Amino acid sequence: MRGPVRVGIIGCGSVMQHAYLPLLVNQIAQGAALAPVVCDLREDRLAQVAERCAVASATTDPEAVIADDALDIVLVLTSMREHGDLAERALRAGHHVLVEKPMSVDLEQADRLVELDRTGPAHLLCAPHVLLSPDYQQMARMIRAGAVGRPLLARARYGWDGPDWGQWFYREGGGPLFDLGVYNVTTLTGLLGPCRSVTAMAATSRPTRVVEGEEIAVETEDTYQLVLELGDGALATVTTAFGMQQYESPAVEVYGLDGTIQMLGDDWAPDGLQLWENAVGAWKTYHSRSRYWPWTDGLRHLIDCVRRGERPYTRPDHARHVLEVMLGAMEAARTGVTQQVRSTFEVPAPMPETDRGPLHLIHDRVHEDAQ
Ligand SMILES: NC(=O)c1ccc[n+]([C@@H]2O[C@H](COP(=O)([O-])OP(=O)(O)OC[C@H]3O[C@@H](n4cnc5c(N)ncnc54)[C@H](O)[C@@H]3O)[C@@H](O)[C@H]2O)c1
Known part of the structure; x- marks a missing residue:
């Protein structure tokens, strides 16, 4: 497994601060990720993040994140209409991308995103996870x-x-x-x-x-x-x-x-x-x-996949279908x-049962008719 990944984050509003940031801090503590590069159009949001997590750098220009060759993964956590463009530009720049939902608000752009994932070296992981x-x-x-x-x-x-x-x-x-x-x-x-x-x-x-x-x-x-x-x-x-x-x-x-x-x-x-x-x-x-x-688990999953050189479990053609x-x-x-609905996707087979033991059955409630 390779060393810690470098993460860039575009959009530092509610979902970043309340949900992805705690998970990222945990990944940094475990040695799986390094201090992130953060970006938001609003300076106050950048200051709020910097108060809670050591950041490598902060910028109000998303292009600075997209053009940063040192990054492995870019998170797109902005308002929805911006998702597709930012994700497409980050994928074309060679970054693995996690994009919040929906992946785009435009089907043709979603097709391009699926194609970039399929043909390029970078993975696209789409929320929800x-x-x-x-x-x-x-x-x-x-x-x-x-x-x-x-x-x-x-x-x-x-x-x-x-x-x-x-x-x-x-x-x-x-x-x-x-x-x-x-x-x-x-x-x-x-x-x-x-x-x-x-x-x-x-x-x-x-x-x-x-x-x-x-x-x-x-x-x-x-x-x-x-x-x-x-x-x-x-x-x-x-x-x-x-x-x-x-x-x-x-x-x-x-x-x-x-x-x-x-x-x-x-x-x-x-x-x-x-x-x-x-x-x-x-x-x-x-x-x-x-x-x-945590419902932000996709970030842990993508970091894990990038470090192991594996393909993510959830696939962008499912998000495109949705x-x-x-x-x-x-x-x-x-x-x-x-x-x-014209598109389809291959339903991922369930993951094998983990070794966490059998499901814990709390109780059987016998139906009156069956007693
Ligand atoms: N808030 C939640 O609890 C929650 C939960 C799950 C998913 N989501 C999803 O997360 C996404 C963001 O939601 P939110 O609640 O954090 O919204 P928000 O409005 O709180 O935050 C969005 C941030 O993106 C920034 N932004 C917008 N365009 C930008 C650009 N081009 N470059 C850089 N920054 C830009 C805005 O300045 C803002 O700070 C949405 O897709 C939403 O559906 C939110």
Whole structure:
């Protein structure tokens, strides 16, 4: 394994400071990474990062990061509309890239990004990193092993009241589907296979909001219901909004002809699994293997892959497919017409069971009919 990697970070707002920075500090402490080069258009953000982590250098010019030959990995953690251009330029400069979601807001650019990853020396790792969570992996293994039989329906949801920072979240190229529903579409297509067609309805629950202390017009829909036709014909729904207050429902449910499996918590913060098998006639509840799993885990994974010279587990053609599904859903919501999804991707096989011992079964809840 090679020595510590050099990381450049473009975008030092909320996700960098609250989520990626603690993980990077941990990687630096473990000798896997060196002090980062950081970049943001805002000087105050650079100062906030420098207070919490030793930095190699700080700049307000993203080109200075892209042109820095000493860097191994560039993180693109800006507002969404900037992702595609910055990621493309960093890949063309030969850097491995981790880009927050969505990888781009433009399908043609997403195609170029996939192609650069496929043909060039640099890897592209696209958020969200939900496929890396141990609970996702266990759920995928169980579905593949036939625990619930052939899946016919699935449901996933993720929402909250929405950010009170970043006015761009409420403008074109923002919105809850790109920001939140993207997790669910990634999880469902990972578990059940590529989406063949999508339809959706969307609404705007509040035409104005206060963001960064200022009342702004909400220019994107903030409420979505999607229906996806997946894999072998399973029908799935995704519920997402900037306006949902609380929930206790499972993050993801998959209904098969022989049983049901559900992930508790959120798919970006899983909290265990529940499995119903007709053959058993009882609900089994499994402790989370992901309780301390950070949803920024893609950064650890990419650093690990670069140091080992391996290809990342999650592939950009999956993120590109998810982008097409989301753009199709937006078009369906605008036109009322179900959209065909042309792209596909190879569903990554679940990782082998780790040596962490068997899943911890908390309890069997015997169904009354089965007693
Ligand atoms: N905040 C979260 O909890 C969270 C969680 C998961 C994913 N994300 C994703 O992370 C991304 C960033 O979200 P955020 O909440 O950190 O937004 P933010 O607005 O807090 O931060 C974005 C930062 O990018 C900077 N920026 C924009 N364009 C730039 C450019 N061209 N060069 C350099 N800097 C630039 C802005 O100045 C800002 O500081 C989004 O894609 C979001 O969906 C955020």
